[in-house]
Amino acid sequence: MSQTLTPPITAPRRLSLPVCNHEPQPYNGPSKAEVIATRDEYLSPALFKYYKDPLMVVEGHMQYLFDETGKRYLDGFAGIVTVSVGHCHPKVTAAVQEQVAKIQHTTTIYLHPTIGMFGKKLAEHMPTGAGLSSTYFTNSGSEANELAVLASREFTGNTDVLSLRNGYxxxxSATMQLTAHSTWKFKTNTGLPVKNGTPGYCYRCPHNLVYPSCNLKCATDIEDVISYETSGQVAMFIGECIQGVGGTIIPPKEYFKIVYDIVRKHGGLCVADEVQGGFGRTGTKFWAFENWDVTPDIVTMAKGIGNGAPLGAMTTRPEISKTLGGRIHFNTYGGNPVSMAQGLATLNVIDEENIQANALKIGGYLKQRFLELQQKHPLIGDVRGMGLMLGVELVTDRVSKNPAKAQTAAVLELARERGLLIGKGGLYGNVLRIKPPMCLTKDDADFMADCLDEVLSLVAQQPAA
Ligand SMILES: Cc1ncc(COP(=O)(O)O)c(C=O)c1O
Structure with missing residues (x-):
């Protein structure tokens, strides 16, 4: 699986991006070589980059990005599923500019109208009757998840925490402990007692079973995990209702209901990590958890909530939220007026511009095109996803399902050459992750599919060395 593809593939570009009337400004900043040198010298080596020749992005417009030469790219990964309504969406940019010119920072020790307005708006987007009305704002998804751990332990009086294998x-420190993904797991134990259930990953069933004769062993397994690996009393279970980094894992429809019931029987709260799946991305529902007919006790959010703002949130029921009062939990920047203005404007755009409906329509079309590509390209083992949260799993052989890791890396490189940026993930790094800004058009979707069609043909011709 450590193989690489040689020689480097170069092919004539036969595809062009859909027309865009945005002209990027000429770039007059430091050269790419200088940027790389500065980064290497002054920044942590822990920062990793995509692409053999790293991409420098200097401007963005809706679903497009521009490099320092003015070359345009279709952004199929949205800054890792973060830009929800489009880069520099004019309404979002205007709201931020207006706010930053008035006051940037207050902290929550003083009053400012935006934080309450945004909290109210988020509550209005929760399912009716769920009681999910109390929000604590943070600066990131990690912080929101940290807070969920704190709140759950405080509320239940229990300490044990459950998460899912393949999750992120x-x-x-604590959220790396919650993370149970081979690539990302923090190898040093930070002391949080976390045990992992199995995900509903039917293409590679963790129990080698087949749905539905499996009787949802992946979900019922959590009962054994609780019984044999914990004190029997649980503080919380956290799960992404569609695993993102894990490779767009869509569980069987009954999965979360079974897991939530078992966790609640053992005294635990259920936390839905909506950092990637929320804000209409699945198309069918505003929140990914709604697709599985469950109501979490706590919802954690980030990324799409603010179209690129450093913004996260934890929303829960007031009685759970109240317990944090005893902790005097404080966050200097959480709820700052600029992030709140950006979040409010983003949510307004999602509502006013029917972003969720677009994710459903264009995402459905794109998935269909990928399914057609699957008929043509043996490399495609599985196509899955909902709305504009799609995954294409590449395998060298459909029977053995050997992960096509090197081919996946080659697809990313070749797509980039042609002006398409996509992500990769999954347990073996062999899943193409397609999660663009949700303003994607049908022409963009066609370009994406045509580009992948060409690239997959080229990759298939290359001998693996
Ligand atoms: C599902 C999920 N949860 C939490 C996080 C952490 O969010 P952040 O990077 O904002 O801390 C991420 C980030 O990729 C994520 O994908």
């Missing part, structure tokens, strides 16, 4: 929940 952040980069702080």
């Amino acid at each position: 929940h952040g980069g702080t």
Whole structure:
């Protein structure tokens, strides 16, 4: 699986991006070589980059990005699923500019209208009757998940925490502990007692079973995890209702209902990590959890909530939220007026411009095109996803399902050459992650599919060395 593809593939570009009337400004800043040198010298080596020749992005317009030469790219990964309504969406930019010119920072020790307005708006987007009305704002998804741990333990009086294998929940000490993904798991135990259930990953069933004769062993397994690996009393279970970093894992429809019931029987709260799946991205529903007919006790959010703002949130029921009062939990920047203005404007755009409906329509079309590509390209083992949260799993052989890791890396490189940026993920790094800004058009979707069609043909011709 450590193989690389040689020689480097170069092919004539036969595809062009859809027309865009945005002209990027001429770039007059430091050269790419200088930017790389400065980064290498002054920044942590922990920062990793995509692409053999790293991409420098200097401007963005809706679903497009521009490099320092003015070359345009279709952004199929949205800054890792973060830009929800489009880069520099004019309404969002205007709201931020207006706010930053008035006052940037207050902290929550003083009053400012935006934080309450945004909290109210988020509550209005929760399912009716769920009681999810109390929000605590943070600066990132990791912080929101940290807070969920704190709140759950405080509320239940229990300590044990459950998460799912193949999940990703952040980069702080505790959230790296919650994360149970081979690539991202923090190898040093930070002391949080976390045990992992199995995800509903039917293409690679963790129990080698087949749905529906499996009787949802992946979900019922959490009962054994609780019984044999915990004190029997649980503080919380956290799960992404569609695993993102894990490779767009869509569980069987009954999965979360079974897991939530078991966790609640053992005294635990259920936390839905909506950092990637929320804000209309699945198209069918505003929140990913709604697709599985469950109501979490706590919802954690970030990324799409603010179209690129450093903004996260934890929303829960007031009685759970109240317990944090005893902690005097304080966050200097959480709820700052600029992030609140950006979040409010983003949510307004999502509502006013029917962003969720667009994710459903264009995402459905794009998925169909990928399914057609699957008929043509043996490399495509599985196509899955909802709305504009799609995954294409590449395998060298459909029977053995051997992960096509090197081919996936080559697809990313070749797509980039042609002006398409996509992500990769999954347990073996062999899943193409397609999660663009949700303003994507049908022409963009066609370009994306045609580009992948060409690239997959080229990759298939290359011998693996
Ligand atoms: C599902 C999920 N949860 C939490 C996080 C952590 O969010 P942040 O990077 O804002 O801390 C991420 C980030 O990728 C994520 O994908």
